[in-house]
Amino acid sequence: MNLNKQSNQYPLEEQIGKPDLFVGRIKEQEKLWKWIDDIENKLSKSVVILARKKSGKTALIQRIFNELWNAKGKVIPFYFDVAEKNVWLPNLSVKYFRTFASHFISFIKRDIAAVNNPLTLNQIKEFAKSNNIDALITDVDYILENKGNQGDHDGLWETAYSAPHRYASLYDLRFLVMIDEFQFLSTYVYRDEQCMTARDETIPGSFHYHVESKVAPMLVTGSYVGWKISLIDKYLEASRLSRTRLNPYLTSEEGLKAVYKYSEAYNEPINNVSASLINRLCMSDPFFISCVMKSEYENKDLSTEDGVIQVVNYELTDRNSWMSIIWQEYFDLSLEKINHINAKNILLHLTKHNNRFFTPYEIKKKLKLDLEVQEIHKELIVLAKADMIDRGVSNIDFKGHTDGTMYLMLRNRYEKEIETFAAPDIMHNSPDLTIDFQKEIQLLKMKNKSLKGMLSNISGQLAEYQLAFDFKTRNKFKLSVYFENIKYKKILSIANVSIRSTVRKNVESEMEFDVMANSDCGRLIIVEVKKTKDKIGIKDVRSFFQKTEIYSKRIKEKIIPCYLALGGFTQKALSFCIEKNIGYATEINYVQKEW
Known part of the structure; x- marks a missing residue:
């Protein structure tokens, strides 16, 4: 069944896969497009998108790139993904510059190939010569001269990262500089070629000046929000970027649409009833939905109520499921400084009761923690800096995230451990999430019966x-x-x-x-x-x-x-x-x- 036609080109290969799998994000796109429209008049301030891993950040900005490229307007898109692996600074510099120049040339020539396969430095130079772009010729010559061991590596990197702003100023152009997973620039860039001894965590500070560019503003993302905010505060000054939070969840209707689209993409049989169940249990989380659709659960059947429950439960509880692997990685990095039982207990409690703020004293009393109030306050601050909980206006108010998927993963990972620590002489079982799923389904059925036509309110x-x-x-x-x-x-x-x-x-x-x-x-x-x-x-x-x-x-x-x-x-x-x-x-x- 062919559910959609496609008319636009997608020069940048999107990580989401088929372009049709991009669903929703209407409000987020409207906000970003208003911001992009202001770039032409030098009114847009650089933006950082803050959200946890697998929230749709990459899908959103890659789609922005492709739509800008198709629009053929005044704003030229440039997208750079910072890889989660060690890299020598000269190699990063060359890659960054080649990618930028290739996206620039691709936009001018309307050549899709150069987007995913960056041109060589010599190819870039030839284009610059034939089009009289002197700055591009000069930059390529400088890079070729300095990319070796004995070169000026600071000047090399500056030539690369400053290029969008310099070219925009020199040729009266407008660029949108999109850097995905910006925080990795502080972790994986080395000054020594073997990437063994000279890690340079100050690389994000290179953008201290250019983040204020009005002719080449930046749109940056990061998966570990606490880490990202710390970098911004340390190297870029918080006031230089506008912060926007990306909700990992779609609206209920968008989530249901995602269920249908992923079902078609993975050729997974469903029906309208099971589609509603999947959307409800996955809480309209597109990553959760995709994991369920491509789940390796044995005897998977997403056309029945019990089949849906079993697959959803598997993705949450089996350590080998893709869903569990991604979330465990997120927890390990986010909680590496506070990976002990009291912090887990506090985190699970706040996430479960996320409808109100708690003070350190209330938490001590509620959880019967053998810690001083001041110690609990310190734990809460660390959790907040790791972006695992929210802080209130008052210095002593803390609240759990409204993140249903996170809560289920936290329960499955830590609930038994917490209960065993509190009462070691009693046998404790892992939580049975299927009981919660059955309750959710009953609520959905009751809601359905109360409506005059289950779908009368949909678009x-x-x-x-x-x-x-x-x-x-x-x-x-x-x-x-x-x-x-x-x-x-x-x-x-x-x-x-x-x-x-x-x-x-x-x-x-x-x-x-x-x-x-x-x-x-x-x-x-x-x-x-x-x-x-x-x-x-x-x-x-x-x-x-x-x-x-x-x-x-x-x-x-x-x-x-x-x-x-x-x-x-x-x-x-x-x-x-x-x-x-x-x-x-x-x-x-x-x-x-x-x-």
């Missing part, structure tokens, strides 16, 4: 996904299951389903249909899906019908037109549907029958 676009997936998973059905006013009474056997399909209207124009489903009996179901505040009027229904009439003259199949109006129909529109044999529906309540 039209998501309704398309719901309908298309149900067509596909049911496979054989009477169309009257979904729509009223269906004259064709036989069971349809669906061969293919697509959404947002574009077909030729005439030589000069095209038209788009929301959902199309081919049946083996030679019928083609075409569905228009709308969610509006006002009821759908006759004008909209007539326009849809005319499109189906035009298309029917160009194909052999017999079309069955249907209209799903989640906001309802006017009486005239409904009468028109009945007159023209158009199937109609105002709710997607067929899902309720399956609960």
Whole structure:
């Protein structure tokens, strides 16, 4: 089933995989695009995106790069990923400069190849000569002269990191400098070629001046927030960058859409009910959802309630699952300075009760800790600096993150250890998370029964996904299951389903249909899906019908037109549907029958 069409190019290979897997982040993108629009007028201040690992930071800024590249506007994108491995400073300098120059040249020439495969220094120089870019020629010559053991390595690095700002100033251009995992610049850069003895943790300070550039502002990210904030405060001055937090969770509707997209990408059978369960138990966390979809759990079945519970539980509790490996790595690095039982106990308690702030005294009393209040206060400050908890306005107020995935991982990793420490003579078991999952599912079922149509409040676009997936998973059905006013009474056997399909209207124009489903009996179901505040009027229904009439003259199949109006129909529109044999529906309540 083809759920989306793609029109844009994606010159930068996105780590998310298929571009279509990028879902949601509408508010974050709107905020960033407003900021990017101001770059042209020199109004944008450099920004740092703060979020935990696997929150979607990389996906977001890589998509920004590709959309900027496609826009062909005034702002030229440059993206650099700081690898989590040791690197000699001259090699970093050359790589940084080659990547920048290649992205610059790629944008000018509209050459996709140079984005993922940086040009050599000689190729960059040849381009500069043919286009009279003297600064580029001078920089390449300097780099070639100084990249060896005896070269001026400080000057080499300065030539690289200052290039976007210098070129923007010299040629009246605008660059957006995106550096992913910025904090690794303080950990993996060495002055000695063997990367053994001369680590230089001050490299982030190189950007102290250029982070204030208004012609080449920076957009930097980092996975370990406490570490990143410490670097900013130490080397860049906190006031020089605007800070923005990225919520690792999508909205409920965006999460549900992600479930469908990952299901299609991994060819993992689901249905509308199990999709809702996956989204609920994964808390609309796209990384969690992707782990569930590609899970190696034996006998995985994501089409049933029990199957979903077992796979979600496996990803959280099995140490060999991808989900567990990533989170353990995050905990190990974030908690390396406070990896003891009291800190874990405090962290788990605050994360569980994250709806309020606690003082050190309250924590001592609640957890019965054998520590002085001052010691607990120090522990809390360290946890806050590691970005494992939040601080309040008052110096003594602390609160757990509102991060459901983190809480489940903390429980699974540390709850038994904490209980055993408190009562060593008693046998303690690891927490059974499946009990919590069953409760969540019961809440979801109760919520479903309380609504007039489980999906009546979703957007039209998501309704398309719901309908298309149900067509596909049911496979054989009477169309009257979904729509009223269906004259064709036989069971349809669906061969293919697509959404947002574009077909030729005439030589000069095209038209788009929301959902199309081919049946083996030679019928083609075409569905228009709308969610509006006002009821759908006759004008909209007539326009849809005319499109189906035009298309029917160009194909052999017999079309069955249907209209799903989640906001309802006017009486005239409904009468028109009945007159023209158009199937109609105002709710997607067929899902309720399956609960």
